[in-house]
Every structure is written in structure tokens, then in C-alpha cells.
Amino acid sequence: MRITVDTNTLISALGWKDSNEWHLIQKCIQGDTKLVLSESIIEEFTGVIHREKFNFIPAKKKKEFIENLTEISDVVEPVEKVNVIKDDPDDNKILECALCAGVDYIISGDHHLLDMEEYRGIKIVRTRRMLGLLK
16 A cells, blocks of 8 residues: 655654544554655755754754654655645645556545545545544
8 A cells, every 4th residue: 555644644643643644644654655755845845944943853863753754754745736726836746746656545634635535546544544544
């Protein structure tokens, strides 16, 4: 199974050990599912975690997490641009990545994505639901 996750999911995985998001990334590390990200998702995540409100996370931990992400992920460069989510256009990069890679699921806590439930055959679910599917 192949999945794409949004930036907030990655932030939760980094900042809160034992969160559902942390457990999901562990499943990816263990090879239970394949994580697919794009350069733009990684860039957005990197920018966000370096904001002042995330200073409680040590710089070394941030750096190691990003390195591990790129090692365990298929990193794609989407060619198709979509403009589906008008209220939060940054979320379109998640759809673009998922489409490019032909993933099975998008994992998100963002209502703009979750409200869609599915996009071009790709199911959009919360982390807890994904963990249930992987059991």
C-alpha cells in the first residue's frame, strides 16, 4: 500500500512520540506501507518546523527526521497541477503528489482534504483510520 501524508501529519509525527502520526511513520519505516512525498511537501514541512513555535523540538531531531523521511520515502515530482481546494491552495500539493504516485490513500487531519473523502479514486482518511487498515 502506498500513502501520501500532509504536512500536519508529519509535524505531529515529529513532535509527539506515541501519537497516531508517529506510529504511522513507524509503520512506513518498518515497511508495512510505502510513504510517498514530493519535494514541495518536504520543503513546506521543513519551513514549518523551523518556525518559532516549534523551537521545543531540538534542531538535531528535526534534521534527523527529515533525513529519515527522505530515506524511507519515494520522492516524486508531480507534473500535473490541480486547483481543486480553493480555500487552501497549499493543500493542492498533497493531491498532486498522490496523483503522480498513484497512492492508495492520503492521510490528513485537514478538513479541506477530509471533506473530499476521495479524489480520483484515492481515499482521504485520518491517521487513526489508516492505522486500523494496516492492522
